[in-house]
Amino acid sequence: MPVPRQSLKGSAILSSHQIRLASTKGGVVDDSKLQKDKSVDSVVLAPKEEYTTGVSRLREHYHGTVQDDLMVLTYNHSFKPKPTIPDGVRVELKGNKHLTPAPKAPSPRHIPELVKIDIHCMMKEALVSKYNLLSGFMAIQSITGEMPEIIHSKKGVHLWKLRAGNPIGCKVTLKGDKMYQFLDKLVEVVLPRMKEWPGLPESAGDATGNIGMGFPPSAMSLFPEIENNFDMFPRMTGFDVTFSTTASTNLEARLLLSGFNMPFQQKVRFAAAAPSAATSSGPSSIDKASAV
Amino acid sequence: MSSILRRQVFRAAAGSFAAVPRMQIQAIPARLTLTARSYASASAQEAPLKSNVSMTSSAVVSSTKNLIIDNTRIVAGVVVSRQPLILRDLSPFEQEYFLYQKQLERDNAAPFGAEFYFKKGSVAERRWKQQEAERNARSSTSTSSSSSSSSASASSAASKATGSEASEELTEEDRVAAMESKIEFNDRVTEADRKNDVRSLERALQRTLYLIVKKPREEHSWQFPQGGVRLCENLQEAASRELQEECGGNMDLWFVGRVPIGHHVYSHPKGFQTEAAVAVKGTKVFFMKAHIFAGQVQVDNKEIVDFAWVTKEEMKNYVSEDYYKVVEDMLSDF
Missing domain, CATH: 3.90.79.10 (Nucleoside Triphosphate Pyrophosphohydrolase)
Incomplete structure (x- = not known):
């Protein structure tokens, strides 16, 4: 197949040429030539707004430490693959149960990893005037560094005076370095300053490896970006944060997040272990232990 | 670090x-x-x-x-x-790559609404302007390192001009604040x-x-x-x-x-x-x-x-x- 191969080769040369053009922007190539190629250049230079401008602290921590430990902690030494369901067979479970994905064979390639963080807010004030949404929009943009996407309502509900197609909230999906930066900020700055928050419950997780948490409007002002010019945001809004991971169980997802220093509540199960456990996790669990 | x-x-x-x-x-x-x-x-x-x-x-x-x-x-x-x-030391290639990516990010970033974040005439606004001038000067010198000497000297002169303007605007109060917020790096060895x-x-x-x-x-x-x-x-x-x-x-x-x-x-x-x-x-x-x-x-x-x-x-x-x-x-x- 000589023809497609040639065309492939040609395209490869073209793209490498463009990259060279871009990298020698200031010096060798003069401005007029650059402007002519601008439309092509923009395609090469800005594939998306994803720029890796340095090594991420939490990513390094994950690859150097957390990954190794998760392998030890979650390795299933007696793994048996689930029998596959043949085509055309419909499995019906009793009650309110549904089929879950089969657990993957233990392997270095299946260690749980953080994939994305979704930040989402819904503002009731937007029902009165859609311009009320701008405050939450700007707040989310400030704390994540990315422009949110506006969410419109799918259905109208008369009781809430909601009509289909009204802008009602906004959301941002973070991946890569920005995701780790946000997690870092959350864990190091925001969560320690949330008063009387006992940590994520032990039951957190949706059984398929994702963990979600909600924040009250007061938590928004704890972010350093908001705190510095609090006056500019007329309405503080609560928001939801969802951590999506490749873990297949709640336990794996919780282990992964606690590897990033996310605080979790604990139940005291054994009388012998109670005093040491209570002292290690602060006043909230002491109260709990005494209550139990 | x-x-x-x-x-x-x-x-x-x-x-x-x-x-x-x-x-x-x-x-x-x-x-x-x-x-x-x-x-x-x-x-x-x-x-x-x-x-x-x-x-x-x-x-x-x-x-x-x-x-x-x-x-x-x-x-x-x-x-x-x-x-x-x-964090580990970066290889020379990584350093260059990250520098390049940083410049790209700066060039393609959405315009920053300074008037939203800083009140007009405030200390914070002045400090931000000064930092921005420094950042611009740094990025222009690093891009012009490979270019011809004339453009490099021009850009450095321009950066000098902006820098001197910014420093004139600074008050004693700003200088004290800058000294206080200065980060000192520990030795990695x-x-x-x-x-x-x-x-x-x-x-x-x-x-x-x-x-x-x-x-x-x-x-x-x-x-x-x-x-x-x-x-x-x-x-x-x-x-x-x-x-x-x-x-x-x-x-x-x-x-x-x-x-x-x-x-x-x-x-x-x-x-x-x-x-x-x-x-x-x-x-x-x-x-x-x-x-x-x-x-x-x-x-x-x-x-x-x-x-x-x-x-x-x-x-x-x-x-x-x-x-x-x-x-x-x-x-x-x-």
Whole structure:
């Protein structure tokens, strides 16, 4: 197949040429030539707004430490693959149960990893005037560094005076370095300053490896970006944060997040272990232990 | 690397594993019981099975008899590691790449609404303008490094002009604030690195360090801390007890699970004497993984005479070749 191969080769040369053009922007190539190629250049230079401008602290921590430990902690030494369901067979479970994905064979390639963080807010004030949404929009943009996407309502509900197609909230999906930066900020700055928050419950997780948490409007002002010019945001809004991971169980997802220093509540199960456990996790669990 | 960042890194590492073990111990007691059985005493004919692992330390009477299965002594070893405290050094290529990406990000960024974030005429606004001028000057000098000399001089002159304007606007108050907020960077190479003090935990901050101890004998003197598993004891209990006996109790440790991360089997030379009544042909060492957060080893000069915190590569110089081959794959390259 000589023809497609040639065309492939040609395209490869073209793209490498463009990259060279871009990298020698200031010096060798003069401005007029650059402007002519601008439309092509923009395609090469800005594939998306994803720029890796340095090594991420939490990513390094994950690859150097957390990954190794998760392998030890979650390795299933007696793994048996689930029998596959043949085509055309419909499995019906009793009650309110549904089929879950089969657990993957233990392997270095299946260690749980953080994939994305979704930040989402819904503002009731937007029902009165859609311009009320701008405050939450700007707040989310400030704390994540990315422009949110506006969410419109799918259905109208008369009781809430909601009509289909009204802008009602906004959301941002973070991946890569920005995701780790946000997690870092959350864990190091925001969560320690949330008063009387006992940590994520032990039951957190949706059984398929994702963990979600909600924040009250007061938590928004704890972010350093908001705190510095609090006056500019007329309405503080609560928001939801969802951590999506490749873990297949709640336990794996919780282990992964606690590897990033996310605080979790604990139940005291054994009388012998109670005093040491209570002292290690602060006043909230002491109260709990005494209550139990 | 600033001291703050270094502290943050350490706190992240310490905090994460302060958080993990709590949950680990609490969340999966049933699995732990199973693992403990299958790893420590399931195949031991003479050892009674334990009903609940977490109760053993207080409820079951501890025995000083060593655990021997199939004429093989069962031994628990500990791989104690200190995690990296600072980020690694970047390669020249990475440095260039990140610089280039930074410029691209700056060029393609959405315009910044300064009037939204800073009040007009405020100190914060002035400071931001000054910082922005500095950033612009820096990026223009770095881009013009490869270009012709005329444009470079022009851009530097321009940056100088903006810089001088900005500095004129600055008041005494701003200068004091700038001095206060100035970040001082700590050295990435510590005193222990310069003196090559392998006993210090403050060395090789970018790498994972492992604890090896020296026993008072000629052959195989350097190895991981280890000791025989007793009856009615699981591997993790044996490992933590042995570590306390050999290295003292002045270490803040967390064991990563109760499952060994590797094992080492060797047969004894002929004429090897043990105190056990049964003939013992060899030894099986199971290595448990642990992290250290604080504290240090205390040498008692009885069981061990020396210790060292070494990286994976440095370990080659201490331990025997056969031993290194066995433990090599358990150790981190970072």
